[in-house]
Amino acid sequence: MVVSWMWPGIMNCSDPPEYDMLDSLLAVQQLVISAVIVTAFVATKTLVDNFRRRQAKLTAVVVGAGPVGLSTLMVAARSGRVTRVLLYEEQSKMQLFNQPHQIALDSRSAIFLKRFGVDFDNMEGCWDGGCFFTRLGVFQEYMLSIVYRLPVPVEVRLGTKFTRDTCKELESIGGRKLVLACDGANGQTVRHLGISDEYIQHSCRYYGAVAALERPGLCQIPLRERCANNLHFDLTAYGADNLDVDGHQGFSLKIFGTSRHRYMSLLIPKCESPLVKALRVVLDRSMMRNIFLKCFNTYKSDSESSLGDAFALKHMKFSPRLFEVKLSQRVETAAYFQDTDTFVVAEGEAARCYNIHTGRDVNIGIQGLHSLPEFIDRAAVCDSEHTILSTLSFKSHSAEQVCKDFLRHGLRDHILKS
Ligand SMILES: Cc1cc2nc3c(=O)[nH]c(=O)nc-3n(C[C@H](O)[C@H](O)[C@H](O)COP(=O)(O)OP(=O)(O)OC[C@H]3O[C@@H](n4cnc5c(N)ncnc54)[C@H](O)[C@@H]3O)c2cc1C
Structure with a gap:
């Protein structure tokens, strides 16, 4: 015999209240189990992602031991993301250390370089009006003397020109690579690596x-x-x-x-x-x-x-x-090559230079390095098309901003207001 039972307000409900309760309990139990599984999955994924992000490293290859190349090397080596650095410079030690002209680092550049271990108290030169004046060869000698104190191994290859053949050698390096082309206004490195040589003249x-x-x-x-x-x-x-x-x-x-x-x-x-x-x-x-x-x-x-x-x-x-x-600005300053898992960035006069000397020419190059720590961090970690593109667009946008700032204030700050 079927006992019909009616809950007030609900018509034709044939199950007893205990059954309904059981269903609800089961549903809640299923919900809790699903929530636990999802939470565990999300937590594990976050942990694994964080671990992978913390472990993500790359090999940095710096081309050019000019003032910007050596400053780039310091930034890369102290980024926490680089396992080793290779430095290519076509000139010999003697040629580098004998470079006669003066460079003037403005206060912003000097503060930036101090953050990466450059100790101006131990470099021959003088301060005047917040700028540090030294000879190019002295700066290069000092910077090369401290690379061995950096937290990662640095292989300095002086008298070694970076050529098309070197690009092939790089392919044998495992893992992700970052080539930092700091080879000056007439440098060919980015072209060897497949980036266009197009410039905009402002x-x-x-x-x-x-x-x-x-x-x-x-x-x-x-x-x-x-x-x-x-x-x-x-x-x-x-x-x-x-x-x-x-x-x-x-x-x-x-x-x-x-x-x-x-x-x-x-x-x-x-x-x-x-x-x-x-x-x-x-x-x-x-x-x-x-x-x-x-x-x-x-x-x-x-x-x-x-x-x-x-x-x-x-x-x-x-x-x-x-x-x-005029200011010449390289159109493409950052690129990624998937087949070799390599990022390439142009810095210093390889990225932008102007056709007049201001006595503070080097500073526009150092300014370009302000975005480098974040770029290296992103370049080491990114793993999807979307994150790679956003990393490249971050660097291109920063490079664009350096030129905009220079066009707005640069000559006035470097010459007229000195
Ligand atoms: C005569 C003169 C006077 C100047 N006076 C001043 C001044 O008073 N104050 C000031 O701030 N600035 C001055 N400058 C400008 C300053 O020197 C530059 O702004 C600065 O050197 C640019 O730095 P960089 O590292 O980008 O390039 P660079 O200094 O040009 O360095 C590029 C390096 O890359 C190397 N290289 C190139 N191709 C390759 C390759 N294929 N493989 C390996 N290595 C390669 C080169 O040998 C070079 O050492 C002067 C420049 C000149 C020429």
Whole structure:
């Protein structure tokens, strides 16, 4: 006999309350078991992922022992993601250490490099206005002397050019690789690896001219930068009447370099004033030489002796006329090659350079390295198409930003405001 039982408000419910309760309990039990399984799966996956992320490492290959290459090496070796570093440099130790010209690291670059173990107190050079001035060869010698203190093994291959054949050698290295091409403005490394050599030329909206002076009898002592703004030149002696009286902002001048190798940069915001037109169009070497000679004698440091005409004629090289200042930016600065599991990045002048010396040229390269620690971290860990693409776009975006910042402030910060 079927006993029919009715729950108030529910019609035709034939099961007794105990059965319903049992069903509910079973359902809850199933739900709990599923939740436990899912939680355990998620927790294990998170643990495994975290472990894999912590363990993810790569081999870094740095090409070029210029100031940017050596700084890149420090960043890579201290990233915690790199198991070993290979450094290729085509020049010999002697050639590197004898590089005569001065480099000036601005305060931002100096602070950045200190974070990666660069001790400026132990490097020959001097501080002035927050910048550290040293000779390029001294910087390279110091940096190479500390690579053996780094937490990972560094194999330094001086006198070894990175060529197409080297690319094939890299394929024999197991695991993920990161090639950091820091081989300067004429470097070919990224091209060997298959990245396009396309550049965008940005106008810096300035005209400029440069001069270099060598005084063979003097030693290479770093000297302070000398700057002057709003200069106007009287060129009436060259038959150029009234060229200066046009109300435009004048030239900015910077004198920099060591006591032996002195450089001068002259800049004026892009305009078509009669004076600027004359200096851009008329090729009169004596006019430009006289401008640089007068500039040097007026704004040199007190300890320096004045230049005579005959000396300038023999020892001063200069641009014969004003040219447009441009920043060349490599279009592709980061890439990934799946077949060899290799990331490639261009840094320093291999990524961007401009056609005038500012006395602080190296800083735009160091600025590019600010995004490197995060990039290396991401490059070691990424494992899907999506994460690889976002890693590359992070680096490209940072490289783009460095150029934008330079176009907005760079020349003013490096020359005009010094
Ligand atoms: C005459 C002169 C005066 C300057 N004065 C100043 C100044 O006063 N202040 C300042 O801040 N900057 C100055 N600079 C600029 C400064 O030197 C550069 O901005 C800086 O050196 C760029 O650094 P980088 O590491 O990107 O390239 P680089 O210094 O050019 O280094 C590239 C390195 O890569 C190596 N290399 C190239 N191809 C290969 C390859 N295939 N295999 C292996 N190695 C390779 C090269 O031998 C080189 O050592 C001056 C430059 C010059 C030329």
